[in-house]
Amino acid sequence: MMMNATCKDRERIFEDGTPGEWAALEAHSANCPVCAEELKAWKSLSVAAQEMRDYTDSPSFWPRIERALAEEAVRKTQRAERRSWLSFLPSVPLSWQTAVAGAFVLVLTISAGWIYVHWPNRPEQHDKSLLKSAALENVEHAEAVYVQAIDRLAEETRPQLENPATPLLANYHEKLVVLDSAIADLRAQAGLNPSNAQLRHQLLAVYQEKQQTLEEVLEARKQ
Amino acid sequence: MGTMGLALPWKARIASVPRQRETRVEPSEHYAGGPKPTIVDAITEDAALAAGCRAGNLQTYERLYSIHGARMRNLARNLLGNLGDAEDAVQETFLKVQRSIASFRGQSSFVTWTYRILINTCYDARRSRLRKKEVANDDSGETPRLEPRAPGAHPSLRMALERALATLTKHQRDVFLLYEVEGFRHAEIAGMLEITETASKNTLFQAKKNLRLILEPPRSSAAEAR
Ligand SMILES: [Zn+2]
Numbered sequence: 004m005m006m007n008a009t010c011k012d013r014e015r016i017f018e019d020g021t022p023g024e025w026a027a028l029e030a031h032s033a034n035c036p037v038c039a040e041e042l043k044a045w046k047s048l049s050v051a052a053q054e055m056r057d058y059t060d061s062p063s064f065w066p067r068i069e070r071a072l073a074e075e076a077v078r079k080t081q082r083a084e085r086r087s088w089l090s091f092l093p094s095v096p097l098s099w100q101t102a103v104a105g106a107f108v109l110v111l112t113i114s115a116g117w118i119y120v121h122w123p124n125r126p127e128q129h130d131k132s133l134l135k136s137a138a139l140e141n142v143e144h145a146e147a148v149y150v151q152a153i154d155r156l157a158e159e160t161r162p163q164l165e166n167p168a169t170p171l172l173a174n175y176h177e178k179l180v181v182l183d184s185a186i187a188d189l190r191a192q193a194g195l196n197p198s199n200a201q202l203r204h205q206l207l208a209v210y211q212e213k214q215q216t217l218e219e220v221l222e223a224r225k226q
Numbered sequence: 227m228g229t230m231g232l233a234l235p236w237k238a239r240i241a242s243v244p245r246q247r248e249t250r251v252e253p254s255e256h257y258a259g260g261p262k263p264t265i266v267d268a269i270t271e272d273a274a275l276a277a278g279c280r281a282g283n284l285q286t287y288e289r290l291y292s293i294h295g296a297r298m299r300n301l302a303r304n305l306l307g308n309l310g311d312a313e314d315a316v317q318e319t320f321l322k323v324q325r326s327i328a329s330f331r332g333q334s335s336f337v338t339w340t341y342r343i344l345i346n347t348c349y350d351a352r353r354s355r356l357r358k359k360e361v362a363n364d365d366s367g368e369t370p371r372l373e374p375r376a377p378g379a380h381p382s383l384r385m386a387l388e389r390a391l392a393t394l395t396k397h398q399r400d401v402f403l404l405y406e407v408e409g410f411r412h413a414e415i416a417g418m419l420e421i422t423e424t425a426s427k428n429t430l431f432q433a434k435k436n437l438r439l440i441l442e443p444p445r446s447s448a449a450e451a452r
Contacts, residue, residue: 018431019424044442048434052406054384055304058296061313065291068317072287075321 007031013038017045084184146207153214160220175220182213269335276336280327287320294337297408298344304388304403305348315351319344338417341410345400345418390440397421398433405430 008016008027016024032039157179167173189206193199271293278286298319302312322343330339391399400419404410405426410418412426419426 014431017434019427044438045434048387048437049406051383051387052402055300055387055403055407057300057303060296061299064299064313064316065288065295067313068291068295068320069284069288071317071321072284072324075324076282076284079325 010035010038013041146203146210149207149210153210153217156214156217156221160217163220163223169223171223172220175216175223178216179213182209182216185209186213272335272337276327276330276332279323279336280330282324287324290323290337290340291320294340298341301341301403301408302344302348304391304407305345305400306351311351311355312348315344315347318347318351322347334417335414338414341404341414341418342420349396386441387437390437393440394433394436397429398436401426401429402433402437 008031164176193202302315415426416423
């Protein structure tokens with residue numbers, strides 16, 4: 004059944020009328036010039052609003068947004084990597100941390116041994132000033148030899164790590180990626196400040212950890 | 227009787243506008259019968275867009291753009307007054323979506339959330355533009371400066387409306403643009419502006435009443451009661 008509307012209902016219907024009420028107002032307007040004019044004027048605003056709609060395509064706009072999104076994604080990844088490196092020690096499992104700490108001690112011994120070998124004329128120089136500026140050259144040489152050895156080891160394990168057959172190998176692979184990024188970071192810092200013994204110790208500790216990990220990969224391969 | 231209507235420069239041409247718009251204009255909130263399948267589709271689409279963007283899928287962002295890019299650009303242009311600033315705001319919105327999608331908890335629809343970001347971004351841009359103007363000692367006001375655009379069917383009609391819109395309150399302008407220009411429903415607008423549906427309806431009503439006052443010459447005090 005058709006409902007009725009009067010002039011008094013008009014504003015309320017304009018604000019929140021149901022379709023039935025709008026139909027009733029239209030019907031009322033057929034015989035009420037005032038409401039007819041009001042209705043027309045009210046609708047004309049909506050019609051005018053269409054003039055403010057311009058949906059023409061801009062072919063260069065999406066590529067521009069896409070580029071910005073891609074750049075932001077790269078920045079996001081870099082930030083995440085930096086964070087993961089900064090939180091490297093706390094985030095690695097306790098067993099790794101223990102291994103790193105142990106390696107730290109071991110590396111001191113190894114370094115001392117190497118320097119002893121490469122520096123036979125000064126066997127008595129086994130004091131704790133190994134990493135002072137006078138010994139820096141020797142440490143760097145020892146480090147280079149050590150790195151070469153590790154690289155050879157890494158070469159041997161590469162096939163297993165690139166296509167890890169087991170979750171264990173995949174874990175090793177991930178761990179090595181983290182260690183390599185730590186090495187790169189420490190090397191950069193050590194490059195800026197070559198005589199910083201603390202940095203050297205840390206670097207050697209991470210190398211040692213890498214060596215052990217690579218050895219574990221080789222072990223896992225045999226099993 | 228004929229003297230009671232809007233004396234707009236474009237009044238004579240209005241009659242030629244298609245009816246199709248009128249069917250949406252006022253009672254669009256009320257659907258006869260059960261839920262429309264299109265609404266279900268929209269919800270599914272919305273969830274898919276949110277999931278894809280969350281996963282960092284660039285193709286999903288492209289889909290978001292293909293569905294909403296033109297509307298976002300148009301809205302930003304109407305809020306900011308020129309295409310350059312509008313495009314910057316839309317790009318910034320996409321970046322903000324990318325940066326903060328992890329914090330989107332689905333309190334509103336994803337698209338509603340995206341438009342909320344866009345609207346806020348536009349107002350931030352307006353504020354910073356205003357600050358720059360203040361610094362430059364330029365007191366040309368905060369209303370968007372309107373740059374010429376592709377001529378529509380009734381350029382004078384659009385310009386008259388743009389000028390009138392600039393005199394409305396922020397909320398009235400937002401609701402008018404979202405409802406009448408961009409075609410959103412009050413429920414959607416409520417989500418974008420964080421107001422109630424009733425407030426959205428009321429704000430639109432006030433906006434249109436004000437626009438009529440601005441665009442209409444003073445009326446004779448002819449009796450209206452019947
Ligand atoms: Zn009437």
